[in-house]
Amino acid sequence: MIHFEDVVKRFGHVTVLNDLNFDVKPGEFVTLIGPSGSGKTTILRLLMTLEQVTDGKIWVAGGCLSHMKRGDRFVPADDKHQRVVRKRIGMVFQQFNLFPNMKVIQNLTEAPVRVLGLSRAEAEERARELLELVGLSEKIDAHPTQLSGGQQQRVAIARALAMRPDVMLLDEVTSALDPELVSGMLALLKDIAQTTDITFLCVTHEMNFARDVSDRVLMFDGGQIIEDAPPDKLFTEPDHERTRSFLAAVLDRG
Template sequence: MSADTTTPAPGELIRFHNVTKRFGDTTVLDDLCFSVQPGKHVTLIGPSGSGKTTILRLLMTLESPDEGTIEVSGQRLFPAAEKERREARKQIGMVFQQFNLFPNMTVLRNLTEAPVRVLGLSKDEAAERAKGLLDLVGLADRADAKPTQLSGGQQQRVAIARALAMRPQVLLLDEVTSALDPELVAGVLDVLRDIARSTDITMLCVTHEMNFARDISDDVLMFDAGKVIESGSPEKMFSAPEHERTREFLGAVL
């Protein structure tokens, strides 16, 4: 993570410059500037309603900013023509709170559908890629199962594998354990730790799992009222935060 400048710095993968987003009379992102370097794992923390998930939804083009620019790997995401936006969007994968798997498809088909239709992979190539990812998330033996035959934790691991099947440069994680029973959380977080340690994928993560954030993050950003009020390494942010609001928030969640 780096301070923003008007001209993108070499190697920036994600860049928000003067981004404002409003819902009605409520400003959820307020002239936001930040950037993420390739291969970094950045975690966004802060109270509910502080704008963290809105950042991920903007990167997924599920929302549009009211002001400012967003770039991914030097490609303009906003403002941009729809064709340019689709191209930039291909570089981004997201895992949501809810699993959003196709219930009528097998686990394997859930992973191969988009690579075949969007990336133009052959079915054999997509299946080979999918099987490798299922092995990565510990579900190699469930390729022929339907999502309804899996536990919540297993479904979320399939959702992670499905996002990775598109070979994105950026993986967005939005409270991926919040819909899980407590005993299933550890398994999903362990998979994400393995991915963080064994791949060079860039991660932008929204989570209330502070131990997980401490383990996998290169940088932690504290949000409040649509702005980054403090940022730094996990060691600094969790052990010696400077901002009073950060100390209040961490005191409530740790």
């Protein structure tokens, strides 16, 4: 579902991702862990086309996101091509990014109507189902400013699901929440992952969540994957000393 092929990303003279190769299978839940600055969030930004690759290619659901065919060769993709491929991807950010001037239901229906071409009635029916899923049916006519941080993040998740993505990207989705709200948010995401066939790629510092819900965990350091293993293996018997020292630090801090 996701394929990174020899991906390099540089910012000026700084190489953030270095010849990165990895795959995420359909329906898999893969979590990226590692120290700050190791390149994890850059991967999500490349998939959302908020950044462009310096070298290499990215594929999503069989289509090339980073490049397009021109004759018999690949050239860097233009905005139109990337918008088409990006329709398969949803993202939930650290910050909620809701439209403050729109009611909750409008936040959920605007993109499906404009981008997916759904009728207003169909989009609203889907929105009501998703608000029920995230436990916010009674907030359908509220504005984001009338919601708590946890409620806003649930609306953001519902909004991403409203686009019917094949791939969902999660970027530290609990980092802006009060600690007592974190467990409920992670339980919701686990339920969505287990009851849908969506492919998840998640960046998180919540190690217990990564261990509990992931099919695979990738440990990043210096722009490269240094370990790729099921969570039971990576969290109990990591092969790499850097993984052991990272986990010792974050688990002790937790």
